[in-house]
Amino acid sequence: MQLWRGIISAALILSMTVPAWAAPGGQLTVQQRQEDLDVLYENLKKGHPNLFANTPEEEFLARKGEIEAGLDTASDQEFFLDLLSLTALAGDSHTSAALGDQTRLMRAYPLSLTWREGKWYLSALPSEHRALLGREVTLAAGKPVDQAAEAFGGLLSADNPVKLRRQFRQACNVADLYEYLGLVEAGEPLVLTLAEGTELSLAPVSMEELGKMEIAQLGEGLPQPATAAQDCYYCAFPLNSDTYYIQYNTCAQDPELPMEQFAAQTAEKLGNCRRVVVDLRNNGGGSDGVLWPLLEMLRREMDRGMELVGLIGETTFSSAIINAVELQEMGGVLVGEPASGSVDHFGSVGSFRLPNSGLRVGVSQKYIDLDTLFDAGAGRGVEALEPDVTVLRTMEDTLVGRDTAVEWLLAHPDRLEQRDYPDAPLTRGRFAALLWQKAGSPQGGEAGFADIFGIEWFLPALSWTAEQGVVCGVGGGAVQAARPITRQEAAAMLARFAGLTGADAQPWTDWGEIAPWAREAVAAVVSAGLMNAEGGAFRPLETLTRAEGESIISMLD
Numbered sequence: 001m002q003l004w005r006g007i008i009s010a011a012l013i014l015s016m017t018v019p020a021w022a023a024p025g026g027q028l029t030v031q032q033r034q035e036d037l038d039v040l041y042e043n044l045k046k047g048h049p050n051l052f053a054n055t056p057e058e059e060f061l062a063r064k065g066e067i068e069a070g071l072d073t074a075s076d077q078e079f080f081l082d083l084l085s086l087t088a089l090a091g092d093s094h095t096s097a098a099l100g101d102q103t104r105l106m107r108a109y110p111l112s113l114t115w116r117e118g119k120w121y122l123s124a125l126p127s128e129h130r131a132l133l134g135r136e137v138t139l140a141a142g143k144p145v146d147q148a149a150e151a152f153g154g155l156l157s158a159d160n161p162v163k164l165r166r167q168f169r170q171a172c173n174v175a176d177l178y179e180y181l182g183l184v185e186a187g188e189p190l191v192l193t194l195a196e197g198t199e200l201s202l203a204p205v206s207m208e209e210l211g212k213m214e215i216a217q218l219g220e221g222l223p224q225p226a227t228a229a230q231d232c233y234y235c236a237f238p239l240n241s242d243t244y245y246i247q248y249n250t251c252a253q254d255p256e257l258p259m260e261q262f263a264a265q266t267a268e269k270l271g272n273c274r275r276v277v278v279d280l281r282n283n284g285g286g287s288d289g290v291l292w293p294l295l296e297m298l299r300r301e302m303d304r305g306m307e308l309v310g311l312i313g314e315t316t317f318s319s320a321i322i323n324a325v326e327l328q329e330m331g332g333v334l335v336g337e338p339a340s341g342s343v344d345h346f347g348s349v350g351s352f353r354l355p356n357s358g359l360r361v362g363v364s365q366k367y368i369d370l371d372t373l374f375d376a377g378a379g380r381g382v383e384a385l386e387p388d389v390t391v392l393r394t395m396e397d398t399l400v401g402r403d404t405a406v407e408w409l410l411a412h413p414d415r416l417e418q419r420d421y422p423d424a425p426l427t428r429g430r431f432a433a434l435l436w437q438k439a440g441s442p443q444g445g446e447a448g449f450a451d452i453f454g455i456e457w458f459l460p461a462l463s464w465t466a467e468q469g470v471v472c473g474v475g476g477g478a479v480q481a482a483r484p485i486t487r488q489e490a491a492a493m494l495a496r497f498a499g500l501t502g503a504d505a506q507p508w509t510d511w512g513e514i515a516p517w518a519r520e521a522v523a524a525v526v527s528a529g530l531m532n533a534e535g536g537a538f539r540p541l542e543t544l545t546r547a548e549g550e551s552i553i554s555m556l557d
Contacts, residue, residue, distance in 0.1 A: 005129060032374045033079055034073045040083055040097070040361060043352050044090065045454060049361040050346075050432030053546070054159070076357075077105065081180045081360060088157040092346045094318070094434050096157050096556055102359075107175040109190045110213055113137060113145070115169060116395045120145040122192075122200075127537060128213040131492040134218055134399060139193035139451060140172075141183040141227070150171075151181050154475035160384040163340040164181060166314050175204035181467065203495075225403040229282040236266050240414060241379030241408065244273040246294070251286030251319040263293040270301060277409065279311040281336060285318025291326075299455045307415050308332035311405055312387055317341035322368070327537035328376035331457030333416040334387040334404045343370050369424075375458065375482050378423035388419040422547035429458045430546065432471045432551045435497050436461035450477035470496045487531065488518035488540035490549070495521035496528055498556060503527045507536075513542040530555055 028036075041064055044051050067082045074082065078100055087097040099106075112124035120137045140148040143212070149168035155177060158164035171177060185194060188200045205213070233254035236246040246266065252258055270276065276298060302308055304483070310327040313336045321341035324334060347362035353360050370377035380383030391406040433446040436442070436458075452459070462481060465471040470493050473479050485493075495501070503523035514522055522538055525531045530552055531538075544552075 012055065020111055027490045028076055028079065028356055033074075034068065036356050036359070037067055037071075037086075037353040039352075039354055040086065043361070044087065044095070044363055047350055047352070047365060048090065048092070048346070049365065049367050051090055053346075055089040060086070070348045077102070077176060078180065080357065080359065081176070082223075083354070083357075084155045088153065090156055090157050090161055090343065090346075092157055092342070092364050093159045093342070094345070094347045094349050095362060097359055100358070100360060102228055104207050107206055108173045108210050108213060109175055109183055109202040109204055110210055110454040111173050111190075111192075111202055113169055113172050114219075114398075115165060116217065116398060118391045119298055121218070121395060122194075124215055124220040125200075125249050127204075127216045129200065130216040132194070134395060136195035137192050138195050139191075141178060141190060141392065142193075145182070148183060150185060152177065152491070154181055159345060159382055160340070160342050162314060162338045162384040163317075163342075166340045172518070199322050208368050219401065222399070222401040225406065227279065227403045227406050228401075233257070234262060236262075236269070238269075238273065239277070239410065241272075242274045243479065244270050244276045245279065245406075245408065246276065247279045247282070248291065248294075248320075248323070249282045249536055250332055251283060251290050251323065253290055259290050259524075260293040263297040266294070267301070270306075274308065275409075275413075277309045277311060277406070278303065278332075280316045280320045280324050281311050281313035282315055283317070283320035283323075283404075284315055285341075288319035288322040288326075293324050295323075295326060295330065295455050296417060297482055300332060301330075309409065309416065310334045310335045312339045312385060313337045313393075313405075314340050316385070318345075318347060320344070324385055325374055325376050326453075326455065328388070328418065329374045329453070330455045331430060333419075334385075334416050335388060335389045335391055336387045336389065336417070338387065339385040341385060342382045343377050343385050344368065344382045354355060356447045369542060371482075375427045375429050375456070377483065378427050378430075378484065379421065391417060391501050418547075422545060422550075424546050425484035426490075426549040427482050427488065427544045428471070428479065428485045429456060429462060431485050431493060431544075432481075433458040433461035434464040434549055435470060435493065436464050437557055438553050439464070439497075447478075447479070449473060449479040449481070451479060452481060456481065465493075465497075468496075476488040483544040485549075486541050486543055487538065488514055488522055490552070491525045491531055491540075492521040493520045494552070494556075496522045497524075498528070498530075500524035506533065506538075508533050508538050510537045514538060 041359040065088065080102055084097045087095060110126050113120050114123040115515055122133055122135050122137060125132055134523050137145055149165055152168045153164050158167060163291050179186050184190055189203045192200045234248045234253060238246045275423045298308055307325060308322055308330060310332050311388055312324050312334050316324060316339035318341055321339060325343060328334060345368055347368050348364065348366040350365045351360055351362045371380050389407045391405045397404045398537060442464055444460055444467050447459055447462040447466055462471060501524060503520065506523050
């Protein structure tokens with residue numbers, strides 16, 4: 001049985017839906033190459049909101065100069081990879097050049113690799129090497145596999161190590177990339193060293209030859225768990241009497257089942273389920289707003305006591321990252337493996353085509369700053385989204401068709417907790433929640449602020465503290481709940497909460513920097529020992545960390 005399509009598709013990391021076309025007559029001229037290079041660079045600069053955020057412009061220009069020096073000697077294939085290398089300097093997972101139909105001219109090694117629990121394993125090989133499937137690989141081309149993956153960063157743009165690892169896994173069989181990066185000599189085999197010390201040598205073959213080979217894949221013929229990726233936009237079913245499972249595979253509307261209808265149907269089927277699991281492990285993005293009707297329904301269920309758990313993994317990317325952070329903003333717990341998408345990231349991709357080679361280039365058009373939108377994203381920045389509870393898929397489970405994360409959840413029915421980030425900035429919404437919890441979590445009305453999403457875990461706290469006059473808006477009906485709280489704002493809320501008044505002005509060096517509306521409160525909380533003025537300064541505009549806020553609240557009577 002031919003199973004080669006699984007590894008031939010790995011080369012598609014270099015392609016997009018719009019194919020590239022070769023220049024008439026074959027080889028591009030030097031003038032055509034120069035034009036394509038100039039168009040690429042100028043359009044990246046013009047289209048990207050901050051092209052030089054990760055790599056200085058001087059390095060871009062130096063690399064462009066190196067490419068220009070070889071325009072008359074490079075093959076078309078080398079020139080195309082040169083363009084990828086220039087684009088990769090963006091260090092942006094959404095900005096990339098694509099080779100399209102040019103991939104059919106490349107050569108591949110007949111293999112694929114998979115990553116489990118920090119190790120690399122053989123997952124596809126010619127059928128004569130079937131016995132080696134599932135063996136650990138320690139070296140590729142004489143280098144630790146992680147180092148080889150890191151070298152691929154010279155061609156594949158990524159803003160975090162998980163994304164680069166994923167891209168390497170998808171392109172690890174493309175011989176031309178190893179040769180371009182100097183990992184393997186032109187035309188030579190790729191030598192893999194296995195954990196037991198044996199070596200496997202695989203010669204490069206054309207894509208046409210690869211398509212004719214008998215390829216064995218790890219796990220072929222094994223049963224798959226019910227939670228394996230389904231051929232659907234989204235679907236749902238119970239795992240047991242306590243746990244309901246929702247698989248969300250793409251951030252897009254199913255034309256035959258709109259999300260609003262799906263959410264309503266799911267709500268009817270939840271029954272007395274204590275936990276709902278939203279699986280984002282197969283979701284590479286799309287439009288983040290599609291999920292909103294489901295989130296609103298789940299928020300209502302959470303208000304009645306249901307526990308929300310999200311599953312994330314390496315494939316979780318782009319808009320699915322936004323949805324995962326929204327689950328945390330609701331109070332849900334993320335379980336699984338680090339995602340390839342970063343919390344803050346460049347995105348909203350546009351595209352253009354180079355005039356002579358026809359290569360299609362995707363370029364980010366905006367910066368998506370989740371740490372300013374959500375308390376759950378505060379302080380996270382451009383880094384892979386981490387689960388609250390890490391459960392790594394094991395090779396043992398892979399070989400028997402078992403879903404490690406789901407099995408772990410079923411074996412741990414107790415309510416889970418989010419990971420603690422003590423050094424993260426303390427937001428205004430979270431500080432209100434700390435005060436509310438100190439008061440015993442009393443019932444309140446509805447927060448009437450215009451800039452809240454309506455799904456936040458701290459909504460009851462905002463409602464109650466606003467009713468009590470502890471939290472005030474910032475004008476225009478807004479509360480800016482996700483903004484880090486300043487020390488003077490915290491002092492004002494503390495004073496209102498504790499009823500502290502009447503303290504005199506203090507001879508601090510920065511007394512004049514404290515806003516007039518906060519001075520009495522600042523003096524009162526410092527006098528009460530709840531906050532300090534070290535070195536004769538209060539530092540009113542500095543922000544607090546979560547740990548500092550919790551420490552202050554713990555001192556309240």
